[in-house]
Amino acid sequence: MQEEQNLIQRARQGDQDAFAQLYENHFDKIYRYVVLKIGNMAEAEDMTQQVFVKAYESIDSYRWQGIPFSAWLFRIAHNQMVDFVRKESKKKTIPFDESLPVLSDSNPEHEVEVKMEMEKVVLASRKLTGAQREVINLRFAGGLSIAEAAKTMRKSEGAIKALQHSAILALRKTLLVGE
Amino acid sequence: MGNNKRFNYILNECLEHMLAGDETIEQCLRRYPEYASELGSLLRTAVTVKKAVDIKPSADARARVRFQLQSIMSKPKAEKRVRAAVPRWAVAVCVVLLVFFLSGGTVLAADGSMPGNPLYPVKLITENVRVSLTGSEEKKAELYALFADRRMAELDYLVAKGKSADIEKVAQRLYKNYTMMGELSFVAGTESVTTASVPAPMLGAALASDNSTTTQQAETTGAKSIAGNSNASIRAKLKQILVYYASTQSDKIQKLLDSDKVPESAKIALRQALQTSGNNYQNAIDNLDDQ
Numbered sequence: 376m377q378e379e380q381n382l383i384q385r386a387r388q389g390d391q392d393a394f395a396q397l398y399e400n401h402f403d404k405i406y407r408y409v410v411l412k413i414g415n416m417a418e419a420e421d422m423t424q425q426v427f428v429k430a431y432e433s434i435d436s437y438r439w440q441g442i443p444f445s446a447w448l449f450r451i452a453h454n455q456m457v458d459f460v461r462k463e464s465k466k467k468t469i470p471f472d473e474s475l476p477v478l479s480d481s482n483p484e485h486e487v488e489v490k491m492e493m494e495k496v497v498l499a500s501r502k503l504t505g506a507q508r509e510v511i512n513l514r515f516a517g518g519l520s521i522a523e524a525a526k527t528m529r530k531s532e533g534a535i536k537a538l539q540h541s542a543i544l545a546l547r548k549t550l551l552v553g554e
Numbered sequence: 555m556g557n558n559k560r561f562n563y564i565l566n567e568c569l570e571h572m573l574a575g576d577e578t579i580e581q582c583l584r585r586y587p588e589y590a591s592e593l594g595s596l597l598r599t600a601v602t603v604k605k606a607v608d609i610k611p612s613a614d615a616r617a618r619v620r621f622q623l624q625s626i627m628s629k630p631k632a633e634k635r636v637r638a639a640v641p642r643w644a645v646a647v648c649v650v651l652l653v654f655f656l657s658g659g660t661v662l663a664a665d666g667s668m669p670g671n672p673l674y675p676v677k678l679i680t681e682n683v684r685v686s687l688t689g690s691e692e693k694k695a696e697l698y699a700l701f702a703d704r705r706m707a708e709l710d711y712l713v714a715k716g717k718s719a720d721i722e723k724v725a726q727r728l729y730k731n732y733t734m735m736g737e738l739s740f741v742a743g744t745e746s747v748t749t750a751s752v753p754a755p756m757l758g759a760a761l762a763s764d765n766s767t768t769t770q771q772a773e774t775t776g777a778k779s780i781a782g783n784s785n786a787s788i789r790a791k792l793k794q795i796l797v798y799y800a801s802t803q804s805d806k807i808q809k810l811l812d813s814d815k816v817p818e819s820a821k822i823a824l825r826q827a828l829q830t831s832g833n834n835y836q837n838a839i840d841n842l843d844d845q
Contacts (some may be wrong), residue, residue: 395623402619407608418730420619423620424619431730536562538559539566543565547595
């Protein structure tokens with residue numbers, strides 16, 4: 376944590392290496408978060424890039440004040456996604472339900488298998504409420520703790536736990552995971 | 555603590571241990587036997603979800619984003635402050651333009667690069683810049699058709715080389731390309747196709763060629779540019795180009811779908827591309843007819 380604060384401080388002073396390190400530390404989880412939201416690799420790359428460009432441009436406005444850097448990044452990502460989904464839903468051009476991510480796996484059979492599971496989860500998560508979906512996304516794709524997810528969503532930890540419970544319950548019904 | 559709150563607490567506590575990898579579902583259930591039935595199925599669902607979303611971005615994706623980010627960070631602080639006042643797309647255009655002018659030779663060399671080549675990311679970025687710098691929707695349609703043809707050439711190359719891992723990525727890009735084409739809205743009389751800020755792609759040769767993988771030749775030989783003509787004749791020419799590409803590209807996609815050298819995972823994206831290309835080429839052609 377102290378190391379991250381140090382990186383942030385250096386990045387705010389214009390140290391590009393420090394920001395590059397922050398990028399390396401957080402790229403995977405932001406990418407996963409975006410992929411789970413839109414289920415399309417090409418769009419996910421663009422969106423992830425935009426999140427980090429936005430973070431770089433706005434890092435002067437970041438203040439620690441109890442909000443972890445990851446929570447700040449996910450808020451940026453969330454806002455980008457809201458804009459994206461609003462734009463796309465108006466145009467109705469991207470068939471979300473048909474899009475799939477591409478994985479970096481050298482075993483094609485395993486990759487197809489994982490993709491099918493991913494597709495099931497992406498489709499199932501679309502049946503959740505917005506808040507439930509956000510909790511699942513932050514917790515499982517983003518890897519945030521309950522406390523970090525609560526900071527990101529500006530809710531209490533108790534509310535996040537309740538949302539997590541109801542979301543998994545709803546996913547269980549849709550995914551029909553064996554009892 | 556109420557029952558619900560207690561259960562939420564227990565569920566989360568087990569999840570934290572499982573996500574951290576220091577406890578199995580069974581170990582957790584042994585600690586809370588009174589909740590074993592309900593807790594077990596929820597934890598199994600959570601594990602299914604976690605496994606499904608536990609993907610890693612490709613090294614290619616990571617490198618592309620890093621490259622673009624570094625390009626942006628390489629700008630002096632003062633310029634970044636000015637940039638904050640302008641739209642994000644303009645920022646990206648300016649930054650990549652800088653790269654474009656500073657490394658013109660690299661950009662030219664990148665145009666012919668194929669997936670896996672170190673210059674390939676530069677090729678993709680340059681394409682984005684060309685679209686961003688083009689004000690006319692007609693010319694954007696032309697560019698998207700051209701870039702789709704490049705993707706087709708790349709797919710041919712990858713199939714020939716047996717690089718199945720990259721085929722799906724390119725197929726996804728092809729699909730995205732068609733999607734972007736479908737987002738264009740042609741508004742009669744509001745933009746002149748001759749005012750584009752970049753040189754018009756020279757696609758005439760593509761019309762005379764039976765092989766769409768000769769795109770590069772079409773772009774670089776002395777084929778007649780569509781720039782400089784009247785808007786009506788440009789639209790007629792563009793329509794010819796789109797009709798040509800619509801036909802040749804759908805045929806090529808179909809061949810790829812029939813090929814056993816293309817992995818099943820890539821065929822999903824190719825089927826999306828095929829469907830999208832048909833609709834969006836038709837929309838673009840119809841839009842031209844309406845004017």
